[in-house]
Amino acid sequence: MTKARKQMHLGAILSGVGTTQNGWLDPGLPGDASVDIDWYIDNARKAEAARFDLVFIVDSPFITPDTAPHFLNRLEPLTLLSAVAVATSRIGLAGTLTASYWEPFNVARQFASLDLISKGRAGWNVVTTGLEGAARNYGRDTHFDHALRYRRAGEFLEVVKGLWDSYEDDAFPRDKAAGVFLDKAKLHRLDHKGEFFSVAGPLNIQRSRQGQPVIFQAGESAEGRAFGAAIAEGIYSNAESFEQAREFYADVKGRAAALGRDPDHIVILPGLVPIIADSDEEAQNGKLDLDKALVQLGRPFNYHDFRQYDLDAPFPDVSGLTLNSYKGHAERIVRTARQEGLTLRQTAWHFAARANPFVGTAATVADEIERWFLGGASDGFNLRVTSPTDFARFIDQVVPILQARNLFRRDYAHDTLRGHLGLPFPENRHALAREQLAVAAE
Amino acid sequence: MTDQRKIALGFILHGVGRTWNDWRHPDRDVNASTSFAFYKEQAQLAERGKFDFLFVADSLSITEKSSPHYLNRVEPITILSALSAVTSRIGLVATLTVSYSEPFNVARQFASLDHISGGRAGWNVVTSWLGDTAANFSRAEHPAHDLRYRIAAEYVDVVQGLWDSWEEGAHVGDKDSGVFVDPSRLHRLDHQGEFFQVRGPLNIKRTPQGQPVIFQAGASNDGRNFAASRAEAIFTHAPTFDDGQAYYRDVKERARGFGRDPGDLKILPGISPIIGDTDADAEARYQELVALESLETGFGFLSRTFNDHDFRQYDLDAPFPDVAHIGLDSQQSGTLRILADVRAGNLTLRQVVQRLATPRGAFVGSAETVANALQTWFEHEAADGFVVMEPLPGQLALFVERVVPILQARGLFRDDYEGTTFRDHLGLGVPANRYTIARDAQRAA
Numbered sequence: 001m002t003k004a005r006k007q008m009h010l011g012a013i014l015s016g017v018g019t020t021q022n023g024w025l026d027p028g029l030p031g032d033a034s035v036d037i038d039w040y041i042d043n044a045r046k047a048e049a050a051r052f053d054l055v056f057i058v059d060s061p062f063i064t065p066d067t068a069p070h071f072l073n074r075l076e077p078l079t080l081l082s083a084v085a086v087a088t089s090r091i092g093l094a095g096t097l098t099a100s101y102w103e104p105f106n107v108a109r110q111f112a113s114l115d116l117i118s119k120g121r122a123g124w125n126v127v128t129t130g131l132e133g134a135a136r137n138y139g140r141d142t143h144f145d146h147a148l149r150y151r152r153a154g155e156f157l158e159v160v161k162g163l164w165d166s167y168e169d170d171a172f173p174r175d176k177a178a179g180v181f182l183d184k185a186k187l188h189r190l191d192h193k194g195e196f197f198s199v200a201g202p203l204n205i206q207r208s209r210q211g212q213p214v215i216f217q218a219g220e221s222a223e224g225r226a227f228g229a230a231i232a233e234g235i236y237s238n239a240e241s242f243e244q245a246r247e248f249y250a251d252v253k254g255r256a257a258a259l260g261r262d263p264d265h266i267v268i269l270p271g272l273v274p275i276i277a278d279s280d281e282e283a284q285n286g287k288l289d290l291d292k293a294l295v296q297l298g299r300p301f302n303y304h305d306f307r308q309y310d311l312d313a314p315f316p317d318v319s320g321l322t323l324n325s326y327k328g329h330a331e332r333i334v335r336t337a338r339q340e341g342l343t344l345r346q347t348a349w350h351f352a353a354r355a356n357p358f359v360g361t362a363a364t365v366a367d368e369i370e371r372w373f374l375g376g377a378s379d380g381f382n383l384r385v386t387s388p389t390d391f392a393r394f395i396d397q398v399v400p401i402l403q404a405r406n407l408f409r410r411d412y413a414h415d416t417l418r419g420h421l422g423l424p425f426p427e428n429r430h431a432l433a434r435e436q437l438a439v440a441a442e
Numbered sequence: 443m444t445d446q447r448k449i450a451l452g453f454i455l456h457g458v459g460r461t462w463n464d465w466r467h468p469d470r471d472v473n474a475s476t477s478f479a480f481y482k483e484q485a486q487l488a489e490r491g492k493f494d495f496l497f498v499a500d501s502l503s504i505t506e507k508s509s510p511h512y513l514n515r516v517e518p519i520t521i522l523s524a525l526s527a528v529t530s531r532i533g534l535v536a537t538l539t540v541s542y543s544e545p546f547n548v549a550r551q552f553a554s555l556d557h558i559s560g561g562r563a564g565w566n567v568v569t570s571w572l573g574d575t576a577a578n579f580s581r582a583e584h585p586a587h588d589l590r591y592r593i594a595a596e597y598v599d600v601v602q603g604l605w606d607s608w609e610e611g612a613h614v615g616d617k618d619s620g621v622f623v624d625p626s627r628l629h630r631l632d633h634q635g636e637f638f639q640v641r642g643p644l645n646i647k648r649t650p651q652g653q654p655v656i657f658q659a660g661a662s663n664d665g666r667n668f669a670a671s672r673a674e675a676i677f678t679h680a681p682t683f684d685d686g687q688a689y690y691r692d693v694k695e696r697a698r699g700f701g702r703d704p705g706d707l708k709i710l711p712g713i714s715p716i717i718g719d720t721d722a723d724a725e726a727r728y729q730e731l732v733a734l735e736s737l738e739t740g741f742g743f744l745s746r747t748f749n750d751h752d753f754r755q756y757d758l759d760a761p762f763p764d765v766a767h768i769g770l771d772s773q774q775s776g777t778l779r780i781l782a783d784v785r786a787g788n789l790t791l792r793q794v795v796q797r798l799a800t801p802r803g804a805f806v807g808s809a810e811t812v813a814n815a816l817q818t819w820f821e822h823e824a825a826d827g828f829v830v831m832e833p834l835p836g837q838l839a840l841f842v843e844r845v846v847p848i849l850q851a852r853g854l855f856r857d858d859y860e861g862t863t864f865r866d867h868l869g870l871g872v873p874a875n876r877y878t879i880a881r882d883a884q885r886a887a
Contacts, residue, residue, distance in 0.1 A: 017622075024615070024622060031615025031622075035646060037527070037558040061546060063645045065625040072623060073613055073647045076554035082523035083558050086478070103542055105502065105578045113517035117478045117524050136641035137546045172514065174465070174472040181465055181472075181510045200577035204504045206476060206514050 008373045008408055009380030009421055010399075011094070011236075011269055012047040013056045014040050016070045018386035021296070024069045028388040034074040041087040043385055050395045051409050053420040054092030054123060056216075056236065056382055057081060061101065062134035064303060066295050070386075078110050085118035092417030094123030094216055094234070099156040100149060101129065101138045105199060107156075108163040111213045112205045120210035120416035124160075125236065126217050128153045133303070146327055150223040155194045157215070157231055162190045164212045166202035168428045188430050210416035211426040220248070220328030229255035232266055233423050236382050238329070239270040241357060245377035267421050270372070272381040274358040274365045276393045293348040300329040311345040362397035369398070370407060449820050449855050450675075450708055450827025450868055451846075452495040452535065453488040453838065455481055455521070457511040460714075460831065461799065462739040465510045469835035475515040478524060484838060485525045488532060491842030492856050494867040495533030495564060497657075497677070497829055498522060502542060503575040505750070509742055519551050526559035533864035535564035535657055540597040541590065542579040546640055548597075549604035552654045553646045561650030561863035565601075566657035566677065569594050574750065591664040596635045598656065598672055603631045605653045606875045607643035629877050651863035652872035661689070661775035670696035673707060674870055677829050679775075680711040683804060686824035694823075708826040708868055711819070714833040715805035715812050717840040724807045731833055732800045740795030747776040758792040809844035816845070817854060 016034025017024035024031060033039040044055045057077040077095035085093055093114065097107055107124070115122035128149040135141065171186035190201030217232035219225065228235050229252050239245035253263035291307065298304045301321050309316045315337035318330075337347045358365050372378045385391050402408035414420055457475025458465035465472055474480040485496055498518040518536035526534055534555065538548055548565075556563035569590040576584045585593065612627030631642035658673035660666060669676045670693050680686035689711075694704040716731070718724030737758075744753050748768045756763045762784040766777070783789060783797070804819075805812050819825040832838045849855035856867075865872060 022620075025617050025620065027617070031617065032613075035557045041527070061550070061645065063643060065623070065628060067645075069622050072645060073608070074645065075557060076550045076646070078520055079523040079551055079554040079558055082520040083527040086524045086527040101544055102547065103579050106543060109502075109517045110520055113520040116476050116516055117520060133641070136639070138544050139639045167514065176466045176468070176472065179463075179466060182506070182513055184506045187506050187513075197580045198577070199580065200503075200574070202504065204502075204508075204513060204515065205517070 007406070008402070009053045009267055009269060010408065011054045011056045011382040012043065012052050013058060013271070013382055013384045014043050015384055015386045016074055019068045019070050021068060023386055026387045029386060034070045037075065037080065037083050040075070040080055041084055043391065044084045044088050044091060046391065046395060048088050048091040050399050051412060052091055054094050054417060055084065056125070057095045059096040060129060060134065061098065061137055064133070066303070078114060082114055082117060085114065085121065090412045090415055092121045092123055092420055093118055094125055094214070096125040096127055098127050098129040099153040101134070104156050104159040104197060105163065105203070108160040108203055109205060112164060112203065112208070115208035115210065115213050116205065120208040123214035123216050123234065123417055126153060126157060126215060146221070147223060150227050152196045154227065154231070155196050159190070159192050159197050159199050161212065162192055163199070163201050163203040164207060165428050165430060166190065167206045168431045169207055172206065207428065210418040214417050214421065214423060221331070224328055225252055226255065228252055230259055234267045234269060234421065237268055237270045239377070242372060242375065242377055245270050245372060246375065249377055265423055267379045269380050269382040270378050272358060272383045273356060274394060274398070275356060276362055276365055276390070276397060277360065279361065290348060297333070297348050297351055300333065306344060306348070309344050312343050315342055315344050315347045362393070362401060366398050366401040369402065370405065373407060449816065449849060450710060451493045451855070452497045452710060452827070452829040453484070453493050454497045454499065454712070454829055454831045455484055456499065456831060457515050459511060461735055462509050462742050463734050463736055467734060467835055475511045481521055481525060482528050485529055485532065487838055487842055489529050491846045492859060493532055494827070495535050495864060496522070496525065497535045497566070498537060500537040502539065503578050507742065519555065523555055523558055526555065526562065531859045531862065533562045533564055533867060534559055535566055537566040537568055539568050540594045541569050542575070545597050545600040545638060546604065549601040549644055550646060553605060553644065553649050556649035556651060556654050557646065564655040564657050564864055566659060567594060567598060568659065588664060591668050593637050594668060595672070596637050600631070600633050600638050600640050602653060603633055604640070604642050604644040605649070606877060607631065608647040609875050609878050610648055613647045648875065651865045655864050655868065655870065665775065666693055666696060669693060670707070671700045675708040675710060675868065678709060678711050680824070681801060681803065683819060683824055686711050686819055687822065690823050690825065706870065710827045710829050711825050712829045712831060713805050714803050714831045715837065715841060716833055717809055717812055717837060717844060719808065721807045721811055727834060728802060728806050735799040737795050737799065740799035743798040744795060747780065753791065756791055759790050762789055762791050762794055809848060813845050813848040816849065817852065820854065
């Protein structure tokens with residue numbers, strides 16, 4: 001099957017001290033990296049020099065003392081990206097904000113502002129927040145249940161995109177002589193009244209050069225895939241094997257097409273944590289800590305403590321637990337354990353030291369990347385960035401191979417995030433409606 | 443006797459300007475409200491002038507009748523985060539309302555700004571006062587005036603409690619021992635209050651200046667009590683020296699009543715100085731501003747104060763209409779001031795509108811004249827400093843180039859930044875962490 005997209009897209013997930021329990025011990029990583037803006041700026045500039053499409057900031061609003069280091073103590077996405085915007089000029093800036101605990105008006109405003117400050121490079125990763133405990137940081141006893149979360153998020157996004165169209169692109173003549181700052185006919189109230197939100201608008205900020213921020217999404221459950229297929233322009237996926245990635249890719253693109261969308265207008269970027277070595281022998285990364293692995297295993301089960309069970313018995317029955325948080329990830333763990341008849345210990349090892357297809361020399365890793373890209377498993381990758389030596393290896397050794405094979409850009413052809421991702425410019429709905437009326441009248 | 447007090451100076455970044463016609467000035471950049479380059483230029487100029495801080499005002503609802511800057515502007519937290527990357531010392535104060543946001547998110551964004559800027563963040567706590575704002579946030583109505591301050595008080599308590607989540611030394615990051623965090627120094631807030639229930643902890647450690655600085659700008663009775671009990675800096679509106687002095691003395695007294703050292707609370711009137719080569723030249727520049735404005739601007743301000751009431755329906759040269767009941771719920775202090783002026787001067791509607799369109803203020807003159815006025819207010823209990831707005835293009839540059847050196851020569855203003863944080867500049871102490879206090883008290887017992 002011919003690949004519609006010629007070149008792949010690369011994102012850099014700037015992850016500070018990292019999401020493993022021990023990654024922060026890397027001598028090349030400042031212990032404070034997750035709250036050090038200079039660390040983020042430095043790595044964003046490296047990614048920009050390597051012609052990455054975007055930097056990506058993940059986020060969540062809940063911690064316990066067992067939480068991974070980067071999540072425990074980190075900068076907030078919009079503040080961080082606003083500073084990075086000023087220190088860069090081309091690279092996209094995608095940040096995570098939850099639809100569950102923000103007001104749509106404020107989200108619309110902050111992303112529109114980032115979009116203006118960065119001259120059209122903003123992206124919003126829409127999440128609904130997986131962690132049950134998060135609700136208690138926001139005055140609720142329990143998190144919204146899974147299905148409700150996505151319905152609410154759908155309406156939330158509708159409101160935000162509606163607000164982003166408050167001003168048509170030529171609403172501001174700013175004519176001093178005539179004394180006309182705003183063409184009032186090009187300002188539109190939203191007057192949204194829905195199941196969850198009623199928002200009058202208008203938004204008090206104009207659109208940017210890219211029209212609207214790019215919408216990202218990440219969710220593996222059935223609701224997550226449906227949501228992504230309906231609204232996402234970029235998807236950060238979490239595939240562990242080529243087969244799994246291809247299944248996800250085909251499913252989401254298929255659903256999108258069934259909804260009348262152009263499947264090329266969704267850019268699917270699986271997470272990438274390559275291990276690049278001088279030879280293809282897989283490096284053993286020191287002694288793995290079983291205790292920490294069990295804690296990590298518990299996270300998608302709402303921090304359930306697996307240390308209470310017999311390690312060498314079959315994976316315990318967790319059907320009584322609420323699968324609200326990270327439902328897709330939790331379901332996958334249970335399915336894998338059952339299908340492969342794993343004990344608790346084996347399950348913990350499997351997911352802590354899970355098989356990583358992107359391991360080997362730079363050429364081997366590049367080969368695997370190419371296989372996924374040309375084989376219908378991805379439109380590119382979202383690279384996790386923590387260790388400086390690992391990032392340098394990827395940029396210095398892998399990227400040039402991809403460029404030599406014409407799989408990745410050598411230089412930016414655009415200066416907006418939409419431009420880099422090959423996404424269409426979203427016409428303002430009011431201008432569009434007026435044009436269509438005019439055509440109909442002819 | 444040397445007075446160690448120094449004047450505090452802030453600058454309001456306000457894009458194309460305050461009014462409905464500012465933007466038409468021949469030298470005004472019409473894109474100022476949405477141009478990062480413009481904000482950067484002003485921010486760096488203010489920093490060259492050793493200003494204590496930059497200030498960004500805000501509001502969350504507009505109609506087609508709103509003034510140009512209000513219609514279309516960058517958002518405070520994002521623009522100040524961006525400006526933190528192109529400045530190194532100047533404080534960064536963002537206005538954010540307690541009415542339509544979650545305390546956890548606000549605590550997080552300000553703590554993040556504080557880390558990014560090396561300890562320069564400030565939060566101007568407001569409760570939105572235009573009735574239409576509620577309609578942007580899925581609320582049927584706006585809370586009544588007195589409820590807003592109770593909500594605000596609890597909100598600030600929660601935010602400050604979250605800012606204390608991590609004690610000093612909680613983030614160990616010790617690579618040799620392999621200890622990333624000392625869990626005994628990380629605390630859940632477990633706030634259960636009348637309006638908010640927030641568990642915590644915050645997912646960002648204690649910031650470089652301990653906590654962001656709290657600003658407030660309330661002039662009503664409730665607002666003054668709120669400010670006197672909680673604020674570290676107050677942005678106030680004082681058209682005359684007498685207004686300034688009355689407010690200053692009242693609020694400082696209230697602060698004493700709350701058991702605070704009045705020196706820990708900085709009162710900063712907003713001013714729009716117009717500096718000329720001579721007093722006469724400054725007067726001419728003021729007239730330039732008057733000529734630029736129109737009744738439309740005055741109507742705009744008046745309408746805003748009275749909950750968007752349309753005053754154009756009344757006869758301009760008749761006595762000011764009876765609309766007291768409309769204003770008293772939305773912007774109480776603004777309403778009361780206008781009504782007081784009306785009574786005192788038997789003002790017509792036209793007279794009220796003109797005054798609102800182009801207020802003259804007390805700081806129009808040569809650099810020397812303006813410096814003298816600043817000094818008088820500072821030394822006679824009318825101000826601890828000022829928040830400067832630029833009424834005409836070029837005025838910030840004149841202030842920095844001509845007024846600041848006079849103040850410096852008189853020992854009234856810093857020659858250079860001494861500290862690195864916003865608290866350092868304002869001479870405010872670092873708030874102690876409540877959990878550290880509790881532990882120390884336990885040890886002593």
